[in-house]
Amino acid sequence: MKQNSNYDIRKRTDYENIMREFGIEEIDKLQSEIEQDIFFFRRKIVIAHRDFNKILERAKNGLDWAIISGRGPSNDLHIGHLIVFELILELQKKFGCKFFMPLSDDEKYVFRKLKALNNETYKLAIENAIDIFALGFEPDNVHCYLSSETPRIYRLALDFSVNLTYNSIKAALGFSGEENAGTVFYSCVQAAHILQPSVDYNFPVVVPIGLDQDVYMRLTRDVAGKRKITAPASIYVKYLKGLTGGPMSSSIPETCVYIRDDKKTIKKKIMSALTGGRDTLKEQKELGGVPEKCTVFNWFETFFIRDDEELEQIRTQCKNGKLICGKDCKPKLYNLVCEYQDKFTLKRKEVIKNLEKYFDHPIKPEILEQIRCT
Amino acid sequence: MKQNSNYDIRKRTDYENIMREFGIEEIDKLQSEIEQDIFFFRRKIVIAHRDFNKILERAKNGLDWAIISGRGPSNDLHIGHLIVFELILELQKKFGCKFFMPLSDDEKYVFRKLKALNNETYKLAIENAIDIFALGFEPDNVHCYLSSETPRIYRLALDFSVNLTYNSIKAALGFSGEENAGTVFYSCVQAAHILQPSVDYNFPVVVPIGLDQDVYMRLTRDVAGKRKITAPASIYVKYLKGLTGGPMSSSIPETCVYIRDDKKTIKKKIMSALTGGRDTLKEQKELGGVPEKCTVFNWFETFFIRDDEELEQIRTQCKNGKLICGKDCKPKLYNLVCEYQDKFTLKRKEVIKNLEKYFDHPIKPEILEQIRCT
Numbered sequence: 001m002k003q004n005s006n007y008d009i010r011k012r013t014d015y016e017n018i019m020r021e022f023g024i025e026e027i028d029k030l031q032s033e034i035e036q037d038i039f040f041f042r043r044k045i046v047i048a049h050r051d052f053n054k055i056l057e058r059a060k061n062g063l064d065w066a067i068i069s070g071r072g073p074s075n076d077l078h079i080g081h082l083i084v085f086e087l088i089l090e091l092q093k094k095f096g097c098k099f100f101m102p103l104s105d106d107e108k109y110v111f112r113k114l115k116a117l118n119n120e121t122y123k124l125a126i127e128n129a130i131d132i133f134a135l136g137f138e139p140d141n142v143h144c145y146l147s148s149e150t151p152r153i154y155r156l157a158l159d160f161s162v163n164l165t166y167n168s169i170k171a172a173l174g175f176s177g178e179e180n181a182g183t184v185f186y187s188c189v190q191a192a193h194i195l196q197p198s199v200d201y202n203f204p205v206v207v208p209i210g211l212d213q214d215v216y217m218r219l220t221r222d223v224a225g226k227r228k229i230t231a232p233a234s235i236y237v238k239y240l241k242g243l244t245g246g247p248m249s250s251s252i253p254e255t256c257v258y259i260r261d262d263k264k265t266i267k268k269k270i271m272s273a274l275t276g277g278r279d280t281l282k283e284q285k286e287l288g289g290v291p292e293k294c295t296v297f298n299w300f301e302t303f304f305i306r307d308d309e310e311l312e313q314i315r316t317q318c319k320n321g322k323l324i325c326g327k328d329c330k331p332k333l334y335n336l337v338c339e340y341q342d343k344f345t346l347k348r349k350e351v352i353k354n355l356e357k358y359f360d361h362p363i364k365p366e367i368l369e370q371i372r373c374t
Numbered sequence: 375m376k377q378n379s380n381y382d383i384r385k386r387t388d389y390e391n392i393m394r395e396f397g398i399e400e401i402d403k404l405q406s407e408i409e410q411d412i413f414f415f416r417r418k419i420v421i422a423h424r425d426f427n428k429i430l431e432r433a434k435n436g437l438d439w440a441i442i443s444g445r446g447p448s449n450d451l452h453i454g455h456l457i458v459f460e461l462i463l464e465l466q467k468k469f470g471c472k473f474f475m476p477l478s479d480d481e482k483y484v485f486r487k488l489k490a491l492n493n494e495t496y497k498l499a500i501e502n503a504i505d506i507f508a509l510g511f512e513p514d515n516v517h518c519y520l521s522s523e524t525p526r527i528y529r530l531a532l533d534f535s536v537n538l539t540y541n542s543i544k545a546a547l548g549f550s551g552e553e554n555a556g557t558v559f560y561s562c563v564q565a566a567h568i569l570q571p572s573v574d575y576n577f578p579v580v581v582p583i584g585l586d587q588d589v590y591m592r593l594t595r596d597v598a599g600k601r602k603i604t605a606p607a608s609i610y611v612k613y614l615k616g617l618t619g620g621p622m623s624s625s626i627p628e629t630c631v632y633i634r635d636d637k638k639t640i641k642k643k644i645m646s647a648l649t650g651g652r653d654t655l656k657e658q659k660e661l662g663g664v665p666e667k668c669t670v671f672n673w674f675e676t677f678f679i680r681d682d683e684e685l686e687q688i689r690t691q692c693k694n695g696k697l698i699c700g701k702d703c704k705p706k707l708y709n710l711v712c713e714y715q716d717k718f719t720l721k722r723k724e725v726i727k728n729l730e731k732y733f734d735h736p737i738k739p740e741i742l743e744q745i746r747c748t
Binding site: 106109110148154158161164165167175177179180181184187 | 486491525533536539541544553555558559561562
């Protein structure tokens with residue numbers, strides 16, 4: 001395995017090599033039923049998996065399983081982040097599986113994205129959770145918790161900590177030794193997040209993640225093997241393209257739409273997006289656009305247009321020079337994003353009303369009050 | 375600093391070098407009052423300190439401070455282990471300070487001295503605590519807790535984990551990289567044990583330890599410095615000699631008397647002890663014994679004979695050939711050890727009655743019942 005310093009492994013984009021190296025299977029080899037029913041499988045946004053066939057086998061036999069996917073509290077929740085949660089919603093709708101959502105404030109803290117763990121970061125974590133639940137999650141199907149506030153997770157992490165050597169963590173994450181001890185232990189905490197539903201509820205789990213995060217899966221599968229716990233399955237999700245053409249990045253505002261951007265900002269970002277359009281209107285009409293290179297089309301395909309026929313119509317019309325980016329597609333995307341945001345804003349109120357029901361632990365009363373008063 | 379692999383640093387016995395390297399002060403430089411009043415200071419069993427003068431200064435001004443000293447659950451609690459706790463009792467008697475006692479089941483687990491953390495190890499930890507309290511501790515002055523069962527400690531350890539790099543822990547403890555992640559994080563847990571009284575109660579702390587364990591103090595003082603917490607003071611305690619002449623070791627039964635040895639075993643061990651006696655009775659009478667080389671005399675001096683005059687009398691009589699090891703000193707030590715054990719066995723019952731009062735968290739009811747029924 002290639003050694004990388006400073007977590008560069010997380011930035012690897014040579015997906016095919018990663019898949020070959022670590023025995024991840026292409027999604028084509030799964031049974032076809034799921035591809036019909038679930039948008040993100042049908043559109044091949046879910047590109048690969050490991051052991052997800054075993055989970056589907058359980059589902060067929062009416063046996064329980066769970067999805068686990070975390071969220072580190074931050075101010076930058078954007079639409080790219082939401083793909084995983086929309087996928088989880090679809091899987092829940094089809095299979096009725098439970099969703100475990102650790103709010104990994106500890107991860108953000110040890111990797112120095114949060115300077116402290118205090119009431120402010122606690123509130124931020126809860127607010128992120130509200131935004132995610134507002135996508136349509138029902139409280140009964142969700143186990144959410146703040147990782148640093150959940151003793152059970154630290155007890156499990158301690159339990160698992162004897163099963164991972166420093167050298168194995170170093171190799172997987174490309175550590176140099178100058179990292180703090182919290183980042184080393186965090187691999188154990190992450191294993192605890194992933195395996196807790198199996199240990200405490202006997203639910204085999206599936207983790208939807210990016211291929212570049214597979215290192216964590218491999219560390220956790222090592223632990224599971226040593227502890228005779230069912231190995232966690234994983235499904236690998238493609239990222240939404242950034243609006244400027246490169247990767248989407250939370251720290252580069254023009255590449256993404258934050259969930260709380262105002263309409264004016266959203267408009268500006270989308271109207272400036274890189275498309276597959278030609279240099280002139282004349283060329284566009286004569287040669288047609290290139291949807292494969294277009295970030296707006298990528299957003300349609302990956303997220304906003306669920307109807308296959310409608311999408312194909314746009315693709316054809318674009319190629320035939322019938323669509324003009326700034327007049328047709330960008331305003332269409334803008335409207336779809338606004339609609340999505342409006343729906344979500346409405347739902348937030350309902351979520352806040354039932355907030356405690358989503359959590360595995362009580363929410364600090366002063367934080368709950370602050371949230372309900374704003 | 376000399377690099378050692380496999381925690382060899384903990385076995386260093388070149389005390390003078392350690393003291394010079396790390397700026398630990400000899401005990402002679404402390405004010406004399408404590409040397410009069412406290413047995414273990416007077417006898418120079420406490421050989422050195424760091425910042426204990428500051429603690430004494432606080433005491434003079436009527437300000438609070440605390441002692442912290444842990445105990446990893448094990449079957450091998452022996453008289454050598456008890457010196458520290460007897461010292462703490464004396465300090466409490468003089469200064470009324472609080473005593474924090476983490477039962478570090480997590481340490482034993484990550485360093486693989488316990489195979490699992492379960493009800494059995496929980497009970498063992500509580501039983502060790504009972505044995506220690508039976509030395510004469512009052513519940514009001516004690517904060518005891520099982521480390522793995524105390525979320526507050528893990529929260530603090532997480533907090534502190536950003537202030538210790540892997541490399542600094544590696545250098546201090548002589549790690550190779552093949553150690554498990556739990557041992558790396560344990561330095562943070564230990565810092566949490568030591569600093570919790572300062573963080574949560576505003577008590578500056580003193581830690582009584584062996585000089586060979588000073589590495590942990592230095593790591594924790596690093597953390598304290600970075601977090602603007604009062605640096606923990608330390609006092610360094612000499613070990614009791616092993617009965618066979620070498621160091622006392624829990625894993626070599628003939629070197630020590632376990633607190634639960636039966637009288638027959640105690641007799642056998644003491645009667646086989648290495649003394650400073652001569653080869654023949656004739657030589658003994660003519661040349662006298664050598665108390666400085668005698669393990670029995672070491673036990674008198676370090677622990678069992680508190681009266682200075684009585685001790686000097688034994689020393690003189692021995693040197694003058696008036697005492698015969700097997701007839702005089704060994705039976706005397708045997709009687710003193712038995713008396714000590716009897717007193718302690720009596721006290722255990724009282725401790726068990728008030729057990730919950732010593733603990734900062736509830737004791738599992740099933741364990742409490744088991745303990746009360748045996």
